[in-house]
Amino acid sequence: MPLIPPREREHIQKFFEENLVNPVRLVMFTQEIECEYCAETRQLVEEIAQLSPKITAEIYNFVTDKPKAEEYKVDKIPAIAIIGQKDYGIRFYGIPSGYEFSALLEDIVDVSRGESGLSEASKKALAGLTKPVHIQVFVTPT
Amino acid sequence: MAIESDLVRADAVEAIEFPHLAVKYHVHGVPKTVINETFFIEGAMPEVLFVQQIVHSIK
Numbered sequence: 108m109p110l111i112p113p114r115e116r117e118h119i120q121k122f123f124e125e126n127l128v129n130p131v132r133l134v135m136f137t138q139e140i141e142c143e144y145c146a147e148t149r150q151l152v153e154e155i156a157q158l159s160p161k162i163t164a165e166i167y168n169f170v171t172d173k174p175k176a177e178e179y180k181v182d183k184i185p186a187i188a189i190i191g192q193k194d195y196g197i198r199f200y201g202i203p204s205g206y207e208f209s210a211l212l213e214d215i216v217d218v219s220r221g222e223s224g225l226s227e228a229s230k231k232a233l234a235g236l237t238k239p240v241h242i243q244v245f246v247t248p249t
Numbered sequence: 250m251a252i253e254s255d256l257v258r259a260d261a262v263e264a265i266e267f268p269h270l271a272v273k274y275h276v277h278g279v280p281k282t283v284i285n286e287t288f289f290i291e292g293a294m295p296e297v298l299f300v301q302q303i304v305h306s307i308k
Contacts (some may be wrong), residue, residue, distance in 0.1 A: 144266060171289020180258070183267060196251045210261060223253035228259050229300040233254045241260040242250065243283040245276045 109145065111154050119212060123159035127219045130161045134188040136169045136181045144202040148185035151202065155212075161219065192219035204248040210239070250300065 111119065135144040135152045149166060156164035167175050169184045179188050180197075187199040191210075195218060203211040217224060225233075251259040264271045264279060274283050282290040282299075288306035289301070 112268055152265045156300070196258025198258075198260045200260055201266040203261070203263075207263070209263060217252055221252065223250065225250070225253055225300070226297060227295050229250075232300050232304045233250060234295075236254055236256045236304060238256065238306070239285075240250075240254075240257045240303060240307055241285050242257065242303065243262050243270075243274075244260070244281070245262050245264045245271065245274065245279050245281045247264050 109154060110151050111158075116154075116158060119141055120153070120158045122212065123162070123216070126216045127159055127161045129192050129219050130163065130214050131219045132163050132165055132190040133215075134165045134167070134179060134190055136167050136179070136184050136186040136188075138169045138170070138184060142184055145185045147247075148187070148202045152187060162215065179235050188243065189214050189218045203249070207246055207248065272306070 109116075133152050133156060135149060137146075137149050152164045152166070168208045169176055169186075176182075179186075181198065182195075182198055185200070185202060186193065187203070188194065189197045189199070191249070197214055197218065199207070199211055199214075215247070223230070251257045262270060264276050270276070274289070275279065278291065280293055282303075284290070284303055284306050290302055294302075
């Protein structure tokens with residue numbers, strides 16, 4: 108049974124058609140057992156990839172593809188890495204439902220464009236960074 | 250921010266699926282932002298303020 112309802116699928120398809128520029132890879136890490144939302148997340152990723160020729164889904168097993176997980180710095184699952192012309196370091200951990208689903212779609216477009224969409228003031232502040240920053244935003248499904 | 254800067258990587262973490270992390274970082278309400286494991290921002294805020302707080306936190 109599809110996770111994304113038909114009317115929403117059409118809406119998202121149009122959104123992608125109008126906004127995607129470069130191809131995006133949804134690199135997902137999952138496993139067969141002991142992972143509550145892995146199967147649904149995998150299905151969601153595959154459904155999203157079907158909504159645009161510019162989006163491809165790559166599914167890896169967290170256990171048997173460990174070197175790949177390390178390459179993408181993925182340490183928990185389900186995990187979705189949104190990869191554009193380069194890896195910007197954007198990861199979704201857990202099933203992206205509710206508001207997070209919209210955030211995922213927006214991120215796919217931003218990655219596709221390679222544009223942060225931030226204000227000039229923010230860009231200036233970030234240009235002054237000298238050390239790595241790892242941001243983790245904790246959210247709940249709504 | 251992760252797109253804008255090569256030094257930034259960003260995770261969205263679903264708190265209910267990773268309770269050990271919610272406990273580790275004392276996540277009682279969301280959104281809660283954890284920067285480099287040590288600096289915390291509770292709640293949401295306007296973009297520029299958020300960016301400033303993050304840049305300031307790692308100085």
